Amino acid sequence: MLVSLAIATANQPPNIVFVLADDLGYNDVSYHGSEIQTPNLDKLAIEGVRLENYYVQQVCSPTRSQLLSGRYQIHTGLQHSYIGVAQPNCLPTEIPILPQWLKNVGYATHMVGKWHLGFYKKACLPQNRGFDSFFGYHSGSEDYYTHFRGGYGVSFDDRDHWLGYDFWDNDVPFWSAISNYSVFVFNDRVNQVIDKHNKSKPLFLYLPFQSVHSPLQVPKQYQEPYKNITNNNRRIYAGMTSCMDEAIGNVVEKLKTADLWNNTVFVFSTDNGGQILEGGNNWPLRGWKASYWEGGLRGVGFVHSDLLPSDVRGTINKQLIHVSDWLPTLVNGVAGYPLNYTNLDGFNMWDIINSNKTSPRKELLHNIDPWPYQPKDFNTNMTSAIRVGDWKLLTGTPGANNGQWIAPPGSGITPHLPLTIPGQNVWLFNITADPYEEMELSEKYPTVVKTLLAKLDTYYKDSVPVRYPDDSDQANPALHNGTWAPWE
Ligand SMILES: *[C@@H]1O[C@H](CO)[C@@H](O)[C@H](O)[C@H]1NC(C)=O
Ligand SMILES: *[C@@H]1O[C@H](CO)[C@@H](O)[C@H](O)[C@H]1NC(C)=O
Ligand SMILES: *[C@@H]1O[C@H](CO)[C@@H](O)[C@H](O)[C@H]1NC(C)=O
Ligand SMILES: *[C@@H]1O[C@H](CO)[C@@H](O)[C@H](O)[C@H]1NC(C)=O
Numbered sequence: 260m261l262v263s264l265a266i267a268t269a270n271q272p273p274n275i276v277f278v279l280a281d282d283l284g285y286n287d288v289s290y291h292g293s294e295i296q297t298p299n300l301d302k303l304a305i306e307g308v309r310l311e312n313y314y315v316q317q318v319c320s321p322t323r324s325q326l327l328s329g330r331y332q333i334h335t336g337l338q339h340s341y342i343g344v345a346q347p348n349c350l351p352t353e354i355p356i357l358p359q360w361l362k363n364v365g366y367a368t369h370m371v372g373k374w375h376l377g378f379y380k381k382a383c384l385p386q387n388r389g390f391d392s393f394f395g396y397h398s399g400s401e402d403y404y405t406h407f408r409g410g411y412g413v414s415f416d417d418r419d420h421w422l423g424y425d426f427w428d429n430d431v432p433f434w435s436a437i438s439n440y441s442v443f444v445f446n447d448r449v450n451q452v453i454d455k456h457n458k459s460k461p462l463f464l465y466l467p468f469q470s471v472h473s474p475l476q477v478p479k480q481y482q483e484p485y486k487n488i489t490n491n492n493r494r495i496y497a498g499m500t501s502c503m504d505e506a507i508g509n510v511v512e513k514l515k516t517a518d519l520w521n522n523t524v525f526v527f528s529t530d531n532g533g534q535i536l537e538g539g540n541n542w543p544l545r546g547w548k549a550s551y552w553e554g555g556l557r558g559v560g561f562v563h564s565d566l567l568p569s570d571v572r573g574t575i576n577k578q579l580i581h582v583s584d585w586l587p588t589l590v591n592g593v594a595g596y597p598l599n600y601t602n603l604d605g606f607n608m609w610d611i612i613n614s615n616k617t618s619p620r621k622e623l624l625h626n627i628d629p630w631p632y633q634p635k636d637f638n639t640n641m642t643s644a645i646r647v648g649d650w651k652l653l654t655g656t657p658g659a660n661n662g663q664w665i666a667p668p669g670s671g672i673t674p675h676l677p678l679t680i681p682g683q684n685v686w687l688f689n690i691t692a693d694p695y696e697e698m699e700l701s702e703k704y705p706t707v708v709k710t711l712l713a714k715l716d717t718y719y720k721d722s723v724p725v726r727y728p729d730d731s732d733q734a735n736p737a738l739h740n741g742t743w744a745p746w747e
Pocket of ligand 2: 438439440443444447
């Protein structure tokens with residue numbers, strides 16, 4: 260497969276364009292039946308390969324860390340939550356990441372959008388980790404127009420304190436983005452990257468949009484088509500999604516005009532489930548962002564490429580695929596360069612996507628979060644989730660407050676509440692038979708539970724300590740010219 264791709268493209272590996280949406284829920288694209296209209300995504304997905312057994316992580320930094328490193332969080336120290344804006348923490352710099360691999364094998368590598376993998380020291384920044392250029396923001400969330408964010412540490416309630424600007428052109432604050440909606444600024448920079456691209460090299464473009472994370476903001480005209488959505492959050496969110504969809508359409512048109520499209524592998528993914536408190540929706544999946552229920556983990560994702568054989572185009576791929584698989588899939592499978600697989604948790608899925616072969620992935624560790632106790636042995640008070648074949652086991656607090664089914668606002672559907680048993684800390688589901696996690700089976704299949712707990716213990720013993728440092732006073736934007744900048 261690698262060989263035939265290389266020949267088909269006159270020995271130049273394909274361009275890779277990876278678009279990541281932020282907090283886009285399972286029920287937030289029209290090709291999944293949403294009331295939100297995403298015509299550009301729909302067309303690309305329906306003419307490409309839709310990944311419908313595809314998993315990401317429960318929140319932002321974890322997904323991004325696995326996408327770029329090909330490693331589970333238990334192997335990077337990022338098991339617990341996302342990276343707080345004032346935490347001296349980042350995806351460990353000794354781990355080679357996707358742009359480094361691609362740059363080493365001749366790609367031009369550009370990033371436009373949200374990083375959120377730590378910025379406390381310069382070595383953590385994308386432009387020092389394999390990207391030829393970085394344009395975007397360091398942290399997790401901010402105003403779409405002003406590009407300021409507040410918040411000491413992880414508490415967004417504190418947004419009035421420590422207000423700082425976070426929008427960068429490599430190492431320099433890009434002040435002229437003030438008052439301009441991030442989707443447009445990113446779209447414009449992508450056009451420039453494509454215009455400047457020298458086709459003697461293949462292009463890797465990583466485009467992690469700010470959309471559709473809170474705060475709920477979008478120019479009025481994008482809300483117009485959704486006047487009949489009475490829920491305020493959902494209506495604005497729908498407009499935000501449409502605005503991102505429009506930009507994705509623009510980027511594809513630009514790649515076509517630049518004659519790059521016919522040799523491009525285009526991947527779209529969300530980073531985690533939708534946040535129902537901020538307009539997102541994952542119906543009919545259970546739970547939402549930040550939980551280990553399917554609504555937090557099952558991702559919207561697809562691959563589109565003119566290079567895909569015609570018999571897989573337009574198909575739905577139901578093989579188990581995980582966000583950690585993209586690194587080997589893109590470097591080894593698409594770019595055609597052998598990778599040293601030591602320490603990778605991801606699999607090369609290119610043959611599985613490109614020719615519908617059976618996935619080598621039989622097992623998926625969603626996560627084990629032992630914070631803050633980190634005892635020697637695994638125990639079921641830790642929050643963890645694992646998938647083995649059809650089975651999924653959850654332990655600890657996988658989302659006690661976000662394990663419900665939430666129907667789209669205005670749909671008229673009233674879902675039943677999940678059965679809660681006080682003190683329960685083990686749940687077992689057959690996800691293939693019961694993708695909505697309605698039938699808890701741990702009592703019925705104790706042997707399966709035992710086997711999966713043993714696997715969790717094995718993974719746990721192979722994990723590195725959690726790195727979750729205290730916030731640093733040195734992060735204060737007042738010490739950095741009013742910006743969220745490296746402080747070490
Ligand atoms: C893509 O199109 C260009 C020009 O239209 C052509 O030269 C090139 O061979 C095409 N590449 C592939 C992989 O079809
Ligand atoms: C916003 O950015 C777009 C694209 O760069 C540009 O065309 C437009 O003039 C900018 N608007 C403002 C108000 O700066
Ligand atoms: C593109 O790169 C090649 C190889 O480095 C170089 O020879 C050529 O001059 C470049 N083209 C442009 C337009 O810069
Ligand atoms: C709003 O209208 C659109 C198109 O007319 C329709 O597809 C959608 O289901 C409606 N949504 C609601 C919440 O009524």
